[in-house]
Amino acid sequence: MTDCAVKPKASLRLDGFNRLHLQQFLVCLLLWQFVPQIIQAEPTPFRAVYKAKYKGVPVVAEGIRELKKLHDNHYLLTASVKSWLVSITEQSAFTWEPGHRLLPEEYQYHRRGIGRDRDAVLKFDWSIHQVLNDVQSKPWKMTIPDGTMDKLGYQIKMRADLQRYFSQTTQKPKLSYLIADGGRVKTYNFKILGDEYIDTPVGRLNTVKLARFRKNDKRSTIFWLAKDWQFLLVRLEQVESGKASFNLFLKQATVNGIAVRGD
Numbered sequence: 238m239t240d241c242a243v244k245p246k247a248s249l250r251l252d253g254f255n256r257l258h259l260q261q262f263l264v265c266l267l268l269w270q271f272v273p274q275i276i277q278a279e280p281t282p283f284r285a286v287y288k289a290k291y292k293g294v295p296v297v298a299e300g301i302r303e304l305k306k307l308h309d310n311h312y313l314l315t316a317s318v319k320s321w322l323v324s325i326t327e328q329s330a331f332t333w334e335p336g337h338r339l340l341p342e343e344y345q346y347h348r349r350g351i352g353r354d355r356d357a358v359l360k361f362d363w364s365i366h367q368v369l370n371d372v373q374s375k376p377w378k379m380t381i382p383d384g385t386m387d388k389l390g391y392q393i394k395m396r397a398d399l400q401r402y403f404s405q406t407t408q409k410p411k412l413s414y415l416i417a418d419g420g421r422v423k424t425y426n427f428k429i430l431g432d433e434y435i436d437t438p439v440g441r442l443n444t445v446k447l448a449r450f451r452k453n454d455k456r457s458t459i460f461w462l463a464k465d466w467q468f469l470l471v472r473l474e475q476v477e478s479g480k481a482s483f484n485l486f487l488k489q490a491t492v493n494g495i496a497v498r499g500d
Contacts, residue, residue, distance in 0.1 A: 279333055280393050281467055282306055285490035285497075289318065291483055297321065300485055302470065304393065310334065311342075314390055323350030329390035337401065339394040344387035344417075359387060359417055368417050385415045385422055395427065396468040399445065403464060412447070425449060427460075435461050435471050437487050440499025444471050466492050 287300035298320035305313045310333045317326040328345040341361045348355040360369040367378050368385070386394060391414045398410040412427035430446040444461040445468070451457065457476045462468040469490055475483035490497040 278337075279310070280304060280306075280312055280397070281493045283467075283469060283490060283492045285469060286488045287470075287485045288488055289320075289483070289485055312393075314393060316389060320350075323348065323352070325349075327389045329387050329393075331386075331390045331393070337394070337397050339386055339390055339397075341385075341387045341390050341417075344389060361385075361387075361417075370417075370420060372420075379417070379420065379422075381417055381422060382415065385417055388416050388418045391416055391425065392470075396462070399462065399468045403445075430459075432464070433461065437471060437499060439487065439489055439497050442466070442471055442487075442497075442499040463497070466490070466497050469497065 282304050284303040285301070287302070289298045289300060298318055300316070300318040302316045303314070305315075307313055307330075312331055312333060314329040314331070315327070318324070326345075326347045328343075330342045330344075332340045332342065334340050340363065341359075343361065344357075344359040346355070346357040356373060358371045360371075361367075361381070362369065366381055366383075368381050369376060369378050394414065395412060398412060402410045409429075412429070414425045416423050416425050427447050427449050430448055433444055433446050435442050435444050442463045443465055444463055447460045447462065449458045449460070455478045459472075459474040459476065460470060461472040463471050469487075469492060470485075471487045473483075473485040487497075
């Protein structure tokens with residue numbers, strides 16, 4: 238194993254001994270350059286708090302997104318929003334496999350409040366490539382192809398794809414994902430719109446702006462993800478018929494236990 242603790246010598250002559258140590262130093266330097274990429278090979282735990290606006294009017298609601306590592310390569314992603322009118326909770330349990338591959342295990346959706354309550358649980362069985370959909374206590378099975386994810390967990394895969402792209406380790410990502418959603422497998426397509434600085438309560442953040450467009454639908458969703466914080470969601474905007482109908486804004490967050498700070 239290469240010894241990175243190279244002691245400086247008084248002599249500047251590049252004799253055989255010094256050349257060997259110089260080579261060791263350069264190898265160590267290269268290894269350190271790859272450390273951030275090694276760290277980012279697995280999802281990094283985070284917790285983020287958001288405020289919401291509905292059709293331009295501030296809503297007394299708090300949104301929380303949190304990723305926890307349970308054990309080994311098992312993770313739990315939770316997204317919730319609560320107000321005096323309604324509370325919605327989503328959960329995605331998944332494993333992170335070699336090759337930046339996300340393998341969903343279970344997805345849950347629970348809605349309570351004004352209107353009709355709703356519950357949905359999707360359990361993925363990869364031994365037979367099926368997902369058990371239990372919506373409103375009415376279970377049924379659906380066959381799924383390789384690469385299918387749930388409608389929450391795919392966001393972690395997309396963040397990993399963006400990290401690899403912006404670290405110049407891959408070509409421009411396709412950002413297209415197969416999602417088990419609404420009783421069938423849908424394709425979520427995203428397009429990178431460019432970079433944009435966003436002012437937030439934690440400072441000014443450098444973000445990449447993406448959009449999800451739906452065919453034959455007047456709705457679109459715009460995402461702003463923090464490039465310096467492993468593409469944490471900073472802002473979300475739902476657009477219907479050309480007008481913003483719902484917005485989510487970052488209030489505070491930690492990534493791997495470190496408080497997010499901007500300029």
